[in-house]
Amino acid sequence: MNRRDLFRTTFAAGAATALSATRVQGANDRIRFGLIGSGGRGREDWTTFLKQPEVDPVAVCDVYGPFREKGIALTEGRARGLKDFRRLLDRNDIDALIVATPDHWHALITIAACEAGKDVYCEKPLSLAVAEGRQMVQAARKHNRVVQTGSQQRSGAHYAQAVKLIQDGGIGQVHRISAGFQRNIYPGLKPTEMAAGISPEFDYDMWLGPAPKRPFDPFRCIYNFRWFWDYSGGQMTNWGAHHLDIARWIAGMEAPTEVAGFGGRYALTDGGETPDVQQVTYRFGKVVVTWTASEVAEGKPFTLDVFGTKGMLTLLRGGFQVFPEVKAKQPLMEPLQVKGADLNVQHARNFLDCLKTRQKPSADVEEGHRTATMCHLGNISTRLGRSLNWDAAKEQVIGDSEANQMLARPYRSPWRLT
Ligand SMILES: NC(=O)c1ccc[n+]([C@@H]2O[C@H](COP(=O)([O-])OP(=O)(O)OC[C@H]3O[C@@H](n4cnc5c(N)ncnc54)[C@H](O)[C@@H]3O)[C@@H](O)[C@H]2O)c1
Structure with missing residues (x-):
């Protein structure tokens, strides 16, 4: 074919x-x-x-x-x-x-x-x-x-406002951005559909498409596909794709030059594969970006904190807030709080x-590709257990053929990309 x-x-x-x-x-x-x-x-x-x-x-x-x-x-x-x-x-x-x-x-x-x-x-x-x-x-x-x-x-107006404020030097020089998603779902999740067995209304072969053939398992399909490498990349590509996208926008670069990831599926017992604990560090010139994800201890659920020499800006879907640094009891800038509006509507309108x-x-699509690349590199580094040096122009990991092989996925016949 x-x-x-x-x-x-x-x-x-x-x-x-x-x-x-x-x-x-x-x-x-x-x-x-x-x-x-x-x-x-x-x-x-x-x-x-x-x-x-x-x-x-x-x-x-x-x-x-x-x-x-x-x-x-x-x-x-x-x-x-x-x-x-x-x-x-x-x-x-x-x-x-x-x-x-x-x-x-x-x-x-x-x-x-x-x-x-x-x-x-x-x-x-x-x-x-x-x-x-x-x-x-x-x-x-x-x-x-x-x-x-x-x-x-x-497309969020308050995201654009925060990024401009930061890039204009509003919180001073930025050298660190901390992004994350934390919750506690221990011991794990359950199938959301077809728990009693495959439905005649489900075309499993067409659901799998280019992914490897495997016996039907309801936990691998609807919604929970996220936790399997054949179909997705865990919280890194689920929530990381959102927050690291903004971190990359703030850093003002196409891609990181170095990536070091740690973690694994250490605690959950639901059969998923992707990490339930993960920490990835990226170098963007003189900005260090970190991704912290946990499925087994909540702490602060969502984080996108940008640290500048004059203040810290915390940026979330509901809005952003600036907390001034204080020196000799004097705040280095004015505090600021801005509310967000419906992001889905703004994005559809755009x-x-x-x-x-x-x-x-x-x-x-190019921005989506660059951000997905950032996520995939974090996962590749975590899975291989070593840091990667990234050549963004060539879209290749420098001197690591095993990592480079993981930049593509084999497709199950007859599906192919080119
Ligand atoms: N932007 C966001 O905030 C956001 C939020 C949630 C999910 N997502 C993304 O949306 C996507 C779907 O996630 P979900 O939670 O809705 O998953 P889901 O499992 O609930 O829905 C996916 C649907 O696609 C169908 N499907 C699978 N293969 C198909 C095919 N070949 N042709 C037609 N339909 C097919 C499935 O049957 C299922 O109904 C994921 O990529 C996820 O990352 C984005």
Whole structure:
């Protein structure tokens, strides 16, 4: 089976590209949407987009029937249900797609969608592996598609305000950023669906797609795929993809030069594979960024703390706050507190506006790729138990062939990227 057979990207779909681009130019025009992956986050995205005036829901695709039906119900029956995403790509009446499948499908579907002339809102983490992300960027550029990574913090006005304040020297010189996610779920999580056995409404082979064939296990599928290397990268690519994205934005660099990770699945007994305790340190020039994750001791749940010579800024979804450093009982700056607004709406609006202007969105595919790369490097270093030196221009680990092999993932036949 060649690539064309796999995706059946027809000339008609290609011709629709120009048509789609023209029809979204008018300010009042409708934009015809499809949803691929109608699970927890897919339905959340769908709900947000459906509230926007120009969004016209056409199709909902999921390999699990009950979730597909829930996605259709959100449209009050306006969208039709499809089981195979390739049938959405074949359709000329869809301009844009939301891809909210598990991570191991993001690259394949996004690239095929770009080839079929669709614009894409692809959930974070953009990729499962570094090599995939680079190919996603190339596909978006080659086919002139708008590809937004679903990192909604990137569109938050208060995030942009905080980043500008920091980059303008508002908290002095910044040399340390501490990001993290901590909770206590000991002894672990349980399957969320199909605990009693596989449902006839679930196409398991199509759920696996390019991932290795394994006997069905409900804990590996819906929601909990996050804790298995075949499909995802644990909390590092789950919450790390959000907070490290902002840390990288603040640092103002494409990538770190050095990465050192520690941790493992030490305590949880639920059968997952990804670390339940992890600490990763990144060098960004003269800024040290750390990622601290724990699934077995809560402490402070979310952290994104930026330390400057004049003050510390703590930046979260609800807003940011600046705490001045004090010297000789004198604060070195004014304290400040700013509230945030709904990030999902701001991010959806940014994507929709870019569909009309054809400008790069706030979490453009290249930004999503760079941040996913940062996460993947943290995991590779943790798994190999050694630090890595990263050549960002070549997208290669310097002098470490074993680490470089982990920058790509083998695909199960007949799925392939190129
Ligand atoms: N931006 C955010 O804040 C945020 C929040 C949660 C999840 N996410 C991301 O969203 C993605 C989905 O996470 P989730 O929690 O919704 O998982 P989920 O398991 O609840 O949903 C994924 C859905 O995709 C479906 N699916 C799998 N393969 C498919 C295929 N080939 N075609 C069509 N549908 C397919 C599954 O059946 C399932 O319904 C992940 O990448 C996750 O990182 C982002």
